[in-house]
Amino acid sequence: MKFKLGKQWIEDRNQVTNVIRRLFDEDGEVDQYVKSYKKGTTLFYEGDALNDIYILLEGHVDLYKKKPNVDSEYPIISLEQGSLIGIIAFTTGEPSLTTARASEDISILKIPDAAVRSLIERNERFKKYMDELIMANLLERFRNTIILQMKLDSVNNKLREERNELQQAYRELKEAQDMLIYQEKMATLGQLVAGFAHEVNNPTASLLRSTETLKERIADLLNRFEDETRDKGFVNTLYDAGRKAGYPDTATIRERVKELKKTFGKAPQVQLRLLAQLPQHLIPLFIKKNVNDPAELEFYLSHFELGKLFQNIESAGNRIAGLVSSLKSYSRSDTDHEWEEADIREGIHDTLQLTSNRIKYYDIQIDLPEIPKIRVNPAALNQVWTNIVLNAADAMGKNGSLSIICNNDDENIWVEIRDSGPGIKEEIIDKIFESNFSTKKSEVKFGLGLGLSISKDIITQHGGTISAKNSQQGGAIFTVTLPLNN
Numbered sequence: 001m002k003f004k005l006g007k008q009w010i011e012d013r014n015q016v017t018n019v020i021r022r023l024f025d026e027d028g029e030v031d032q033y034v035k036s037y038k039k040g041t042t043l044f045y046e047g048d049a050l051n052d053i054y055i056l057l058e059g060h061v062d063l064y065k066k067k068p069n070v071d072s073e074y075p076i077i078s079l080e081q082g083s084l085i086g087i088i089a090f091t092t093g094e095p096s097l098t099t100a101r102a103s104e105d106i107s108i109l110k111i112p113d114a115a116v117r118s119l120i121e122r123n124e125r126f127k128k129y130m131d132e133l134i135m136a137n138l139l140e141r142f143r144n145t146i147i148l149q150m151k152l153d154s155v156n157n158k159l160r161e162e163r164n165e166l167q168q169a170y171r172e173l174k175e176a177q178d179m180l181i182y183q184e185k186m187a188t189l190g191q192l193v194a195g196f197a198h199e200v201n202n203p204t205a206s207l208l209r210s211t212e213t214l215k216e217r218i219a220d221l222l223n224r225f226e227d228e229t230r231d232k233g234f235v236n237t238l239y240d241a242g243r244k245a246g247y248p249d250t251a252t253i254r255e256r257v258k259e260l261k262k263t264f265g266k267a268p269q270v271q272l273r274l275l276a277q278l279p280q281h282l283i284p285l286f287i288k289k290n291v292n293d294p295a296e297l298e299f300y301l302s303h304f305e306l307g308k309l310f311q312n313i314e315s316a317g318n319r320i321a322g323l324v325s326s327l328k329s330y331s332r333s334d335t336d337h338e339w340e341e342a343d344i345r346e347g348i349h350d351t352l353q354l355t356s357n358r359i360k361y362y363d364i365q366i367d368l369p370e371i372p373k374i375r376v377n378p379a380a381l382n383q384v385w386t387n388i389v390l391n392a393a394d395a396m397g398k399n400g401s402l403s404i405i406c407n408n409d410d411e412n413i414w415v416e417i418r419d420s421g422p423g424i425k426e427e428i429i430d431k432i433f434e435s436n437f438s439t440k441k442s443e444v445k446f447g448l449g450l451g452l453s454i455s456k457d458i459i460t461q462h463g464g465t466i467s468a469k470n471s472q473q474g475g476a477i478f479t480v481t482l483p484l485n486n
Contacts, residue, residue, distance in 0.1 A: 035110045043100040043108075044086060046073075050096055051113050054085035059106030061085055063098040073099060077144055084137045091134065179454065201324050207317045215310065222303070234285065235303045241279055242307020243314075253277070263287065267297055274301045277308075341373045344381060344413065344482070348404060351385040358393040363401035371408045375486050380458045384466075387451035388417050388478045395421030395476065408484065412464075415480045423470040432468060462486055 034057070037043070044050060046066055058081055064073040076098055079085060085108070089096040120127040222236050256276035257269075260283070264272065271294065275283065291297055345368045352359070352366075392402055396419055403418040424432060433456040459466045464482040471477050 033109050033111045033115070034107060036107050037102050037105070039102055039104045041102045041106075043102070044096055046097065046099045047095045048089075049093075050086045050089040053087070053090050053109075053111045053113070053116055054100070055109040055111070056081050056083045056085060057107040057109060060103045061100050061106060061108075062103045063100055065098055077141075077148075078103065083140075084134060087134055087137055175453075179457075197324050200320065204317060204320045204324060207313075208321060211310075211314050211317055215314075218306070218310065234289070235300070237282065237285075238278075238300055238304040239307040241282060242304040242309075243311045245277055245279075245304075245308055245311065264292055264297065266292060267294055271297050271301055274304060278304060338377045338379070339375055340378065342376050342378045343371070343373050344376060344378075344415070345371065345406065347378050347382045348385055348406070348415070351382055351389060352404075355386065355389050355393070358390065359402060361398055362393075362396070365401065365403040367403075367405045369407065371406060371413055372484060374413060374482060374484055376462060376482070377458075381462070384455040384458050384480065385415075385417075387455045388480075391451065392417065392419035392421060392476070395419060411484060413482045413484060415482075417478045417480075418471060418475060420475045423474060424468060424476050426470075429468060429470070433466070 043054060056079055061079045063076045065076050066073050085100050086096055222239055225235060253273060253276045257272045260272050260275050291300060400420045406415045433452050456466050459480055462482055463486050466480050468476055468478050
C-alpha cells in the first residue's frame with residue numbers, strides 16, 4: 001500500500017518510519033522515545049487509556065479482543081513495521097478497543113502526547129506527515145476490516161451450509177431410528193401373531209371337529225325321537241330350519257309378530273318372535289297340527305332354537321378358523337421366503353378380514369377381477385393395505401363407504417382405495433408420505449406418524465409408486481401401482 005507524505009508517494013513502510021525518525025532527529029529527541037520489547041510483551045490492554053502514540057519500527061505486533069463472558073481473547077490483526085498502534089484510542093481519547101502484544105522481538109517509537117503536540121507546534125511538516133500517516137493507517141485498517149468481513153461472510157455461509165447438512169443428517173438419522181423402532185415392533189408383532197395363530201388354531205380345529213360330531217349325534221337323536229313319536233319329520237324340519245335361518249330386519253319381525261298374534265293369541269312375545277323368524281312355509285304346519293298351546297309351542301320351537309344355537313356355534317368356529325388363516329397368511333408366518341409369486345388380491349382380502357371390526361359399519365365395495373401373480377413381499381404389501389384402510393377409517397369415523405378396485409394393463413397392476421371421508425387438505429397433501437407427519441390428534445392413541453412413509457418405502461422397494469389425491473365427490477383416493485415384471 002502506498003503512503004503519501006507531503007508530495008512523496010512512499011511504498012515501503014520502513015521509509016515511513018525513517019521519515020518520522022528524521023523529524024525527531026532534527027531536535028535530537030529520537031533516542032529517548034525508541035523502546036525495545038521482547039516477544040510476548042503486552043504494550044497495553046483493552047480498556048486502557050492511551051496517552052502515548054506507538055509507531056512500530058521493527059517486528060510485528062498482534063491486536064487481541066476479549067471474548068464475551070469468557071476469560072480469554074482472540075487475535076484481530078497483525079501489524080507490521082510502519083504501523084501506528086492504538087491510533088483510534090489515541091486520537092479519540094476513548095479507552096483502547098484491543099490489547100497489543102508483541103509476536104516477536106520489536107522496536108517502537110513510544111512518543112508521549114505532550115511530545116507529539118510540542119513537535120507539531122515546532123515543525124509544520126511533522127503535523128502534515130502525522131495526519132497523512134494516521135489517515136493511511138486508518139485506510140489500511142478499513143481495507144483489512146472489509147477483507148476480514150468478506151472472509152467472515154464466507155465462513156458464515158459455509159457454516160450455514162454445514163448446519164443445514166447436519167440438520168438434514170439428523171432428520172435422516174431420526175427417520176431411520178423411528179423406522180427401526182417401527183420395524184422392530186412389526187417383527188415382534190409378527191412373532192406374537194404367529195404364536196397366537198398357532199395357539200388358537202388347535203382349539204379351533206378341535207371345536208370344529210366336535211361340531212361335526214355333535215351335528216351327527218343331534219341328527220341321530222332327532223331321528224330316534226321321531227321314530228318313537230312318529231312325528232313325521234316335523235322336529236327335524238324345525239331343527240334344519242334353525243340351522244339355516246337368517247335374521248330378518250327388525251321392521252319385518254314386528255310386522256310378522258302382529259300377524260302371528262291373530263293366530264297364536266296365547267303365545268307369549270318370546271315365542272311369537274321365534275315364530276316370526278321361521279320360514280313362512282312352516283307356519284301352516286303349526287296350524288295344521290293345531291299347535292297353539294304355549295307349552296306345546298315351547299317344545300317345537302326349542303328344536304328350531306337348538307338349530308339356531310348350533311348354527312351360531314358352527315358359524316363362530318368357522319369365523320375363528322378364518323381369522324386364524326388370515327393371520328397366518330397376513331404375517332406369512334408359515335413361509336421361509338419373504339419374496340414370492342403371489343396374488344395381491346389375497347392380501348387385500350386378508351387385510352379386510354382382520355380390520356373388519358373397524359370397517360364393519362361401512363358400505364364396502366370390492367371389485368377385484370382376475371389379475372396376474374407378481375413377485376412381491378406379501379407381508380410388506382399387507383402392511384401397506386392395512387395402513388391405507390386404517391387411515392381411511394380414522395378419517396371417516398363410524399360411518400362411510402370404502403371402495404377397493406384393482407386392475408392391470410400390459411406393464412402394471414394398480415390398486416385404488418377410495419374413501420368417503422373429508423379428504424386431505426391441499427396444503428399438506430404433498431407431505432403425507434413424509435416421516436413423522438401426521439394429522440392425527442389426541443383421539444388416536446397409537447402410531448409414530450410413519451405409516452404412509454413406510455408404505456411409500458415398501459412400494460418403492462417393489463419398483464412401484466403410491467400417490468394420493470382428493471376426489472371431486474369428496475374423500476381421498478390412494479393409488480398403488482406395481483410393475484408386472486419386478
